[in-house]
Amino acid sequence: MSIITGTYRLKVGFAEMLKGGVIMDVTTPEQAKIAEDAGAVAVMALERVPADIRKEGGVARMADPEIILRIMDAVTIPVMAKVRIGHFVEAQILEELGVDFIDESEVLTPADEENHIDKHKFKIPFVCGARNLGEALRRIAEGAALIRTKGEAGTGNVVEAVRHMRLIMRQIKELTTKNSEELFAEAKRLGAPYELVRWVAEHGRLPVPNFAAGGIATPADAALMMQLGAEAVFVGSGIFKSSDPERRAKAIVEAVAYYDNPKVLARVSRGLGEPMKGIDISKLKEEELLQVRGW
Amino acid sequence: MEKRYKIGILALQGDYERHYKALESIGVFPIYVKLPEELKDIDGLVIPGGESPTMIRLIDRYGLRDPLVQLYEQKVPFFGTCAGAILLASEVETMPQDYSLGFINMRIERNAYGRQRESFEGDVEIAWKGESYLFTGIFIRAPQIVDVGPEVEVIGKLVSSGEPVLVRQGHVLAATFHPELVDDRFVEQIFLEMVEEYATQR
Numbered sequence: 001m002s003i004i005t006g007t008y009r010l011k012v013g014f015a016e017m018l019k020g021g022v023i024m025d026v027t028t029p030e031q032a033k034i035a036e037d038a039g040a041v042a043v044m045a046l047e048r049v050p051a052d053i054r055k056e057g058g059v060a061r062m063a064d065p066e067i068i069l070r071i072m073d074a075v076t077i078p079v080m081a082k083v084r085i086g087h088f089v090e091a092q093i094l095e096e097l098g099v100d101f102i103d104e105s106e107v108l109t110p111a112d113e114e115n116h117i118d119k120h121k122f123k124i125p126f127v128c129g130a131r132n133l134g135e136a137l138r139r140i141a142e143g144a145a146l147i148r149t150k151g152e153a154g155t156g157n158v159v160e161a162v163r164h165m166r167l168i169m170r171q172i173k174e175l176t177t178k179n180s181e182e183l184f185a186e187a188k189r190l191g192a193p194y195e196l197v198r199w200v201a202e203h204g205r206l207p208v209p210n211f212a213a214g215g216i217a218t219p220a221d222a223a224l225m226m227q228l229g230a231e232a233v234f235v236g237s238g239i240f241k242s243s244d245p246e247r248r249a250k251a252i253v254e255a256v257a258y259y260d261n262p263k264v265l266a267r268v269s270r271g272l273g274e275p276m277k278g279i280d281i282s283k284l285k286e287e288e289l290l291q292v293r294g295w
Numbered sequence: 296m297e298k299r300y301k302i303g304i305l306a307l308q309g310d311y312e313r314h315y316k317a318l319e320s321i322g323v324f325p326i327y328v329k330l331p332e333e334l335k336d337i338d339g340l341v342i343p344g345g346e347s348p349t350m351i352r353l354i355d356r357y358g359l360r361d362p363l364v365q366l367y368e369q370k371v372p373f374f375g376t377c378a379g380a381i382l383l384a385s386e387v388e389t390m391p392q393d394y395s396l397g398f399i400n401m402r403i404e405r406n407a408y409g410r411q412r413e414s415f416e417g418d419v420e421i422a423w424k425g426e427s428y429l430f431t432g433i434f435i436r437a438p439q440i441v442d443v444g445p446e447v448e449v450i451g452k453l454v455s456s457g458e459p460v461l462v463r464q465g466h467v468l469a470a471t472f473h474p475e476l477v478d479d480r481f482v483e484q485i486f487l488e489m490v491e492e493y494a495t496q497r
Contacts, residue, residue, distance in 0.1 A: 002417075002455070003415045003416070003417040003455050004415060004416050004417075005412070005413065005414065005415045005416075006412075007416060009416070009433065009476065010411075010414045010415070010416065010433065010435060013310075013414075013433055013435050013473060013476045014411055014414060014435050014436070016310040016312075016313055016344075016476070017309055017310055017344050017345050017346070017377070017378075017435060017436075018345075018346075019308070019309060019310060019311075019312065019345070020306070020307070020308040020309060020311070020345070021308045021309075021345070021346060021349055036348060039348065039349045039352045039353065040349070041308060041345065041346040041349050042346075076348070076405060076406065077346055077348060077349075078346075078410075078411065078436065095412065098409075098410045098412055099410075100410050100411035100412075100436070101411065123412050124411055124412050125411065231312075253349065253352075253353075254353070254356070257307050257308055257329065257353055258329060261329075
């Protein structure tokens with residue numbers, strides 16, 4: 001009797017297991033341990049968190065495999081890592097290392113301005129960012145097993161993630177009201193494959209889980225994204241750029257599990273110390289925006 | 296089922312929604328449980344797949360451990376998949392004793408088959424009420440049952456290796472795979488039969 005690996009069902013199934021959880025950006029094994037002890041469902045192994053990438057500038061690339069391997073050794077929960085948009089060789093390297101999930105991420109400097117990675121070619125699942133439904137469905141067509149909002153990473157400002165989540169949810173709802181003739185025009189308008197557009201119209205949701213990311217800094221931010229329809233939350237710079245990462249990490253885990261319970265939210269939000277400073281996104285120049293990377 | 300049973304799904308983290316849909320499709324309307332008071336009058340409890348470290352921490356932080364033990368002692372049936380199976384085990388390799396609830400006398404090892412790259416689909420042979428049934432097992436960073444006590448009944452075996460993947464001890468059922476991720480409701484039906492059986496005994 002044979003055993004098969006790398007199926008799409010295994011990839012999406014794994015994304016399902018992360019639901020209701022928090023995925024935390026970490027740069028050292030010590031931070032990874034703090035994240036695991038706080039109850040994170042996975043960590044994202046990075047060389048620099050988005051806030052530092054933003055500050056330092058230059059080309060941001062896949063992390064040094066040495067750092068990723070050390071983080072994989074430090075924890076028992078899944079480990080994710082980022083590759084540049086279109087950089088399929090970085091992805092091949094991460095697959096070889098045995099990373100559990102690859103984030104083809106706009107936070108790193110894109111390697112290809114026209115093409116994303118053909119994610120069907122890999123055995124391990126990919127997550128991709130999206131600002132709207134068309135973008136989400138294009139990534140799913142390429143093989144993404146999980147979608148997250150792009151938000152605006154490294155800002156500690158949730159406004160863009162809210163915008164992206166609201167838009168995606170609204171566009172999904174709108175599709176469910178269309179009749180079969182209209183769906184062809186919708187596919188053209190969204191720039192997404194007709195089959196996926198029809199699937200979303202019939203089911204009223206994305207065919208893969210839909211998480212939030214980009215600018216989440218507080219337990220309230222995390223619960224806000226959950227109430228808007230996110231099924232789990234990525235927290236990047238928000239934890240380890242705050243004054244008390246350990247407590248904040250725990251508080252955000254509880255806020256995501258009990259996102260619909262204001263009593264819990266009020267309790268876990270108390271006395272967390274300074275959150276990350278944050279940036280007013282309207283003050284950023286167009287070329288400083290990360291969310292416009294990818295198409 | 297004739298009578299309407301109240302089935303809870305522990306919804307602290309994981310694929311609780313998939314379990315909800317699976318049960319809904321066979322006419323059961325479960326409720327999500329996150330707080331101790333929500334466990335009242337429950338006829339059966341599902342512990343979903345997900346990350347066991349996250350779940351056990353929240354179980355303890357929100358005072359759920361004692362009420363869960365009470366339910367177990369009242370012979371309320373439990374059904375755990377993957378992380379849920381880990382939490383039901385009496386012993387989890389390399390983890391402290393209080394890492395799990397200990398409702399099934401077995402030793403289990405987390406992520407025993409490897410990382411996500413090694414996650415697999417494989418046939419499971421289920422023996423239930425004298426009949427044999429072939430089921431598609433979805434194993435995601437799955438745990439492995441290393442050893443079972445004499446009171447544990449092995450209901451399902453991985454065909455490729457013969458190892459136990461679906462086990463039962465009295466009113467507690469555990470799968471190291473994810474029946475909730477496929478369209479076949481055979482395993483949930485076993486759980487519902489247990490719910491029915493124990494409800495009449497209580």
